Amino acid sequence: MLPEIRELIATKNKRVIRNVAQYFEPADIAEVWAELTLRERLTFFNALDTKFTTDIFEFLKDDQKIELLNKLSAQRKKAILNEMSPDDRTDLFSILPNEEVEKLIPLLEENEQVRARELLSYKGTTAGGLMTTDYVSAPENIKIAQVLRELRSRAKEIDFIQNIYIVDRINRLMGVIPLKNLLTASPLKKVDKVMNTYIPSVNLDMDQEEVAKIFAKYDEPSLPVLDKLGRMKGVITVDDVIDVIKEEATEDIHHFGAAGVTDEYLAANPFAIAQKRVVWLIILALAGFISGSVLEHYSFLLSSIVTISFFIPILMNTSGSAGTQAATVVVRGLATGEIKLGDVWRVVRKEFLIGILMGIIAGIITALRAIILQGDVMLGFTVATAMVLAIVIATSLGGILPIFFKKLGVDPALMSGPLIATILDTTTLLIYFNVTMFLLWRF
């Protein structure tokens, strides 16, 4: 698509650009934006009308938006800011420095200024920070025909309308009429005879993760946002929720990989990334000293039976992997809500059994190695016994520790794979050396 847009811009004919550009989707134009030169971007933008430029603008990346804001004429900037949907505008303001925002807000129409300041006052990761104030509401006591009239006058300025929200005198939400029902209802009926009165909604200060769960539960493309008194404050549309779901999954995955949370990896400074990761690496290294000390404590065993040291990596590795497997499934289950705090004993029972099954298989394989390569049956038996015990402990702890974190109010994903593996290094060594003393040392 880039060559077509390039060619179009090269005509430098505003009318041609405007006419042809409407055959492109704003999201597609935004996708190739980075490939255009600044000059091309400005020529293109200045040829289009406000509605279309705003549609493209809303799809651009943060740095591209800021660049354009600095280069556009004051008049154009004003037009775009007024055309933007309130939630996207709030997102833009929240990445700009305060003094810049204070210069931009006065460019808005008067009633938009109040709304902009209100939206900015909500935390970005709550329902208030996600919602838009662009929605259609109507009082309880009017007729359908009047609602239709109101709707026609406002339809142009609102991107997506699914419901008409019916409110009382102090703006409390009383019911909703889906747009399609409005079409089939008799125009002479009162709205309160047509509206649905049971309406899923989210609270203004609800965390975005909770909001995403409510959207997933009710399968609605948009939901109203209410304050503590039940008053209508805005609407959240599902496209913003998709971003939240992806962000939350990324956060969980990064936590579980003990990698801190890195946004925009490719653009980020390596020093900044290293700083986030090294915190975890130091914690893990310090925790790793414990297993080093265990090794030191049992060094008399190592020096008298050198062969047992060959099995240390495989034991630590296998139990670490088994623990990571269990933690992975439980951390994700807690995130999606499939596993609840009360399920802790079901999880433990299940992981205990899984540990025994996997331990026996891994134990047999390791024993065979000891018997074949070292020719030592007793060593094989020792290693296999240690393997079964180590893996049972691994899967059980891997299942239990994330739930324990959640109980403490800590993000369970912070009980990461590497952290589990580090904890299990110590337990595995303790098990191995004690099994060795019991089975091998005494002979």
Added chain:
Amino acid sequence: MLPEIRELIATKNKRVIRNVAQYFEPADIAEVWAELTLRERLTFFNALDTKFTTDIFEFLKDDQKIELLNKLSAQRKKAILNEMSPDDRTDLFSILPNEEVEKLIPLLEENEQVRARELLSYKGTTAGGLMTTDYVSAPENIKIAQVLRELRSRAKEIDFIQNIYIVDRINRLMGVIPLKNLLTASPLKKVDKVMNTYIPSVNLDMDQEEVAKIFAKYDEPSLPVLDKLGRMKGVITVDDVIDVIKEEATEDIHHFGAAGVTDEYLAANPFAIAQKRVVWLIILALAGFISGSVLEHYSFLLSSIVTISFFIPILMNTSGSAGTQAATVVVRGLATGEIKLGDVWRVVRKEFLIGILMGIIAGIITALRAIILQGDVMLGFTVATAMVLAIVIATSLGGILPIFFKKLGVDPALMSGPLIATILDTTTLLIYFNVTMFLLWRF
């Protein structure tokens, strides 16, 4: 909410149940379904009208749906199956045995039977498997007033209407009219004067992961599905896409934890789970033998300088963690599309630098331990040097291997944390023993 529903059912008065139940949301009722006895479920269900029961039914879990289907009267079963939205019905059919489906399809109205068979013929994880055939289309050459009339006649049977799709004689998609524009357009205008002609769409055989990306890109609550000739086959709504995004994230996380993919963990048989996991555990254990052999090969070093063995766990652990951190970020970046195949050198340069920074810090900490606890400066220097090299290799490989997998057409998440850690065990031991020989052994 459970006590209220219980109390309501206890009245056994169909009229009361029907009247009060409408104040509940179907999704909320479905959530407490598991807590009701079979008797309560049936009493409740049999009191409600078809529309409301179907709404609840669609929110139930698979096993709850199957139970109800077996218990409901033939007439009721027929009514619900006909009322269900085609995509939910297809999902239900796809979990039932074939002979059961063949008994159910004849219960549908004649034209629904054809649609049901067509939908069943698409793979569940493609656009065809996600779409519904419930949408409103209109020919090109009619007036807005006619579209409104058609819409009024069909609005009841369709859950969610965002767009009217305008098609030509062979059903090729020519344009869309958003429902809200229909309200503001003059009823006398021809549809082709009002419709938008550039429409994002998805292909019938597109993979669901790709579908989710297109939804995220265009921010639309629904998108049309076209076949290779551009003919309209159905519509995908965003609520199904949310499920896909969550499923895909779960799959990635499970893969990255080397846990296989487990659906419905709590309900699944421990033997089945163990079977999936043990495959990976065996692969990891066999790969782990390599590090065991390295250890064996250098056992002369271990037996002559016992202190060096104390640092093996910490070196393996720290490099494994550093590699997992890098792989985590890159695997997620590849999944969200932030990192592309062509970015491989940017990733390597970045991870190399991050590795040096983190290696120096981890090296200093480990050296201090050797100097303080073992009182051996040269040992400290040896361990620190090995740490820097091991971590640089770890972050670089952690960054490069998932991209390499993707290039081979393998899911990058399969280059899991435990697999990376296992590979790095070998490289770390090789580095450590060689550094030891070079710096410590010769003195």
